[in-house]
Amino acid sequence: MIRRIKVLDSERCVGCATCMFACTRREGKASLESSRIHIRSIGGMERGFTVIICRACEDPSCIYVCPVSALKKRKVGGVKLDREKCIGCGSCVDACPMSAITMDEEEGKPLMCLYCGFCVDYCPHKVIGKEEVKNGSLPK
Amino acid sequence: MDPYLNRVLIIDLKKHSYRIEEREDYFKEYLGGTGAGLKLLKEFLDPKIDPYSPDNVIVFAIGALTGKFPMVSKTISLFKSPHNNFLGESHAGGRSAIALWQAGYGAIVIKGASQTPVYVTIDGGTVKFKDARALWDLGDTRTVGRIMRERTGRSGLRTIMRIGKGGEKLISYSTVTTETYRHFGRLGLGCVFGSKKLKGLVISGKRSVLSKNKQAYKNMYDEIYNLCLSTPTKKYHDLGTAGNIMPLNSIKALPTRNFKEVTFEKAEVLSGENLATNYLGRRIACSHCPVGCIHLAVIREKYPDEPYFYKTSLISYDYEPLYSLGTLLGIETVEDFLKILETVEKYGIDAMTAGVVLAWATEAFAEGIIGKKETDGLSPSFGNRSVYVEMIEKMMEHKNEFYKLMGKGVEVLAQRYGGRDFAISYLGNEMSGYHTGPAAHLTHITGGRHSHLDSAGYSIDQKILMEKKSITPQEMAKALFDEEAIRQVLSSLVVCFFARNVYTIDRISKCLKVFGWDLNEKDILEIGRKILIEKNMMKRDMGFDMENYYLPKRVLEVATPLGFIDPAYMKETVKHFKNFLFDKS
Numbered sequence: 129m130i131r132r133i134k135v136l137d138s139e140r141c142v143g144c145a146t147c148m149f150a151c152t153r154r155e156g157k158a159s160l161e162s163s164r165i166h167i168r169s170i171g172g173m174e175r176g177f178t179v180i181i182c183r184a185c186e187d188p189s190c191i192y193v194c195p196v197s198a199l200k201k202r203k204v205g206g207v208k209l210d211r212e213k214c215i216g217c218g219s220c221v222d223a224c225p226m227s228a229i230t231m232d233e234e235e236g237k238p239l240m241c242l243y244c245g246f247c248v249d250y251c252p253h254k255v256i257g258k259e260e261v262k263n264g265s266l267p268k
Numbered sequence: 269m270d271p272y273l274n275r276v277l278i279i280d281l282k283k284h285s286y287r288i289e290e291r292e293d294y295f296k297e298y299l300g301g302t303g304a305g306l307k308l309l310k311e312f313l314d315p316k317i318d319p320y321s322p323d324n325v326i327v328f329a330i331g332a333l334t335g336k337f338p339m340v341s342k343t344i345s346l347f348k349s350p351h352n353n354f355l356g357e358s359h360a361g362g363r364s365a366i367a368l369w370q371a372g373y374g375a376i377v378i379k380g381a382s383q384t385p386v387y388v389t390i391d392g393g394t395v396k397f398k399d400a401r402a403l404w405d406l407g408d409t410r411t412v413g414r415i416m417r418e419r420t421g422r423s424g425l426r427t428i429m430r431i432g433k434g435g436e437k438l439i440s441y442s443t444v445t446t447e448t449y450r451h452f453g454r455l456g457l458g459c460v461f462g463s464k465k466l467k468g469l470v471i472s473g474k475r476s477v478l479s480k481n482k483q484a485y486k487n488m489y490d491e492i493y494n495l496c497l498s499t500p501t502k503k504y505h506d507l508g509t510a511g512n513i514m515p516l517n518s519i520k521a522l523p524t525r526n527f528k529e530v531t532f533e534k535a536e537v538l539s540g541e542n543l544a545t546n547y548l549g550r551r552i553a554c555s556h557c558p559v560g561c562i563h564l565a566v567i568r569e570k571y572p573d574e575p576y577f578y579k580t581s582l583i584s585y586d587y588e589p590l591y592s593l594g595t596l597l598g599i600e601t602v603e604d605f606l607k608i609l610e611t612v613e614k615y616g617i618d619a620m621t622a623g624v625v626l627a628w629a630t631e632a633f634a635e636g637i638i639g640k641k642e643t644d645g646l647s648p649s650f651g652n653r654s655v656y657v658e659m660i661e662k663m664m665e666h667k668n669e670f671y672k673l674m675g676k677g678v679e680v681l682a683q684r685y686g687g688r689d690f691a692i693s694y695l696g697n698e699m700s701g702y703h704t705g706p707a708a709h710l711t712h713i714t715g716g717r718h719s720h721l722d723s724a725g726y727s728i729d730q731k732i733l734m735e736k737k738s739i740t741p742q743e744m745a746k747a748l749f750d751e752e753a754i755r756q757v758l759s760s761l762v763v764c765f766f767a768r769n770v771y772t773i774d775r776i777s778k779c780l781k782v783f784g785w786d787l788n789e790k791d792i793l794e795i796g797r798k799i800l801i802e803k804n805m806m807k808r809d810m811g812f813d814m815e816n817y818y819l820p821k822r823v824l825e826v827a828t829p830l831g832f833i834d835p836a837y838m839k840e841t842v843k844h845f846k847n848f849l850f851d852k853s
Contacts, residue, residue, distance in 0.1 A: 142551050142552050142562075143552050143553055143555075143560075144553035144554070144555065144556060144557050144558050144559075144560060145366070145425065145555050146338060146493075146556060146557075146558045149338075149556060152476065153485065153486060153489060155482070156478060156479045156481075156482030156485060157476050157477065157479070158335050158336040158476060158477045158478075158479065158485075159335075159477070160366070160370060160425055160476075161370070161474040161475070161476055162476060166424070167424070167425075168423060169423075169424070171417070172413070172414065172417070172448065173447055173448055173449065174448065174449075174550065174552075174564060174582040176550060233474065250493065250558070252497050252558045253558075253560070
């Protein structure tokens with residue numbers, strides 16, 4: 129099954145960052161730093177939170193700026209990183225209009241969402257959900 | 269194990285310098301938090317010092333499970349309390365624990381005092397001392413937070429601890445506010461910040477930890493996570509602690525009008541149900557807590573000088589302020605309650621102590637013990653919101669001797685003016701909102717922090733009430749001791765007490781194992797017992813003796829659901845508790 133993560137309602141977010149911990153736990157880490165999903169307060173916690181996650185764009189900005197063509201567009205939208213090719217220049221980080229790509233400073237490579245949906249299972253407040261992608265295009 | 273946990277950041281405010289040292293034995297032996305913090309305090313603090321002097325020391329600590337499992341979301345602080353002159357201990361959540369963990373330290377020790385106001389930013393290994401002279405007279409904790417937020421790096425998951433005017437003016441029960449809505453409250457950490465000219469602390473970092481066994485970690489995490497979201501923990505998300513108002517009112521244990529009564533005719537107005545239905549604007553969570561118990565009420569106020577001009581504020585409410593600034597003061601509307609709470613929050617003072625002090629002043633005024641000379645022309649009466657707000661303002665200005673003493677707590681006031689028998693406080697800390705039976709009061713007497721959370725006596729009382737079976741003083745002392753010993757384990761890991769039913773000793777043992785700690789249930793219980801005893805030994809070195817407690821007459825005059833409190837029973841229980849601490853050690 130192919131899917132992307134969808135922000136259902138960021139107003140329901142309590143800012144616990146449990147989704148971020150889930151993202152890194154998938155790799156056996158306890159970490160916020162290497163998470164591929166990001167929760168930030170909108171200037172003070174009373175105003176609520178913003179959820180930043182790769183939107184799996186149909187026409188992703190990041191792939192155009194990669195000088196070594198390490199990013200490939202997936203058929204169904206979103207991108208795949210070729211870690212062998214990647215030189216860690218960070219151009220994709222700057223290019224993403226959503227600021228959904230961050231650098232893993234330990235490895236010097238960008239952290240790209242894998243669209244696995246693991247984080248969704250750890251959001252008890254229905255802020256994020258999984259959206260199935262069929263026939264190579266997202267539902268309108 | 270967790271190598272970063274052993275690292276201690278030692279900050280010297282006098283020299284504006286810092287160093288990083290390792291204390292592996294403290295964290296290995298005591299898990300972190302309260303346990304390791306006590307060892308650090310013992311190392312750095314002379315128990316005899318004046319808590320207002322630069323020699324006072326502040327310790328912040330997290331524990332072995334911080335960052336690894338959900339609801340392990342608290343930071344503990346230890347210091348010498350300017351409020352009761354004994355050990356100060358206070359816990360808070362917000363972003364503090366996860367931020368400190370990310371910064372790569374198990375603890376921070378702050379010593380000395382700065383010449384001029386400063387705030388300190390810690391981003392991993394980089395520590396900066398920033399000029400806070402311009403911030404010093406900015407009394408509103410919210411404004412101070414906003415300024416620091418805009419001027420320090422790494423937004424998102426950092427913690428911004430700060431004091432308001434309460435700490436600056438050395439109110440002995442002032443708090444350190446973190447993330448606007450959480451507090452290191454009760455025993456005056458804010459006052460120690462103020463005496464050190466420390467306006468705030470901003471902490472952030474990037475570090476991570478790798479589990480030993482990926483699958484074992486995921487499995488254990490899921491077990492804990494699912495329990496966090498089921499009953500009884502879920503109630504903290506629904507109504508929050510405010511849900512206590514109605515049950516306590518119905519069993520006649522809700523302290524009202526300075527403990528003169530135990531039911532409040534307007535309880536329904538101040539109930540969690542009413543607040544959630546009609547005022548709740550948002551719920552937020554501490555970092556790594558899926559529960560999200562922080563309830564924010566919306567208050568919309570009209571400016572009197574211009575038509576159609578409003579301001580909207582969000583104020584976090586909990587059971588404790590609803591008791592102390594609500595029922596205890598006979599406040600009859602949510603708007604009035606929120607207004608008093610907002611004032612308390614603005615200046616950063618402890619809501620419980622502020623309420624008990626105002627309730628005492630109201631009664632002292634009615635009894636003629638104090639008059640308009642003391643109150644500077646004000647006439648406090650139960651239910652009168654605007655007078656209470658004005659009194660807090662005058663206290664902040666140290667308007668006269670009375671208002672200056674008001675900033676030192678109810679026992680200091682009673683010592684000066686009389687009225688000790690309706691000053692509801694034990695061993696220098698004001699009472700929480702439970703007149704459930706003897707255990708609630710005994711928790712305040714015997715507990716390390718003189719807080720309802722030390723051994724949750726209110727819960728023992730309610731168990732006795734349900735089972736209709738009384739227990740002997742020795743059994744009571746044992747129940748209180750055992751509960752407090754287990755809570756030392758939680759506050760060393762540092763688990764939020766709302767997850768106390770999730771983190772049973774066997775699950776704690778399993779969680780620790782995933783990260784390389786090999787401790788069985790017996791070892792863990794022994795750690796808790798040891799910490800509790802060592803804590804009380806430190807208090808003894810500070811001149812503390814729990815048998816010196818005073819039982820205010822008011823407490824004896826009003827029946828609890830378990831009947832009238834028997835002073836002989838109290839005395840006997842305290843004696844046994846002390847024996848558990850010192851005779852077997």
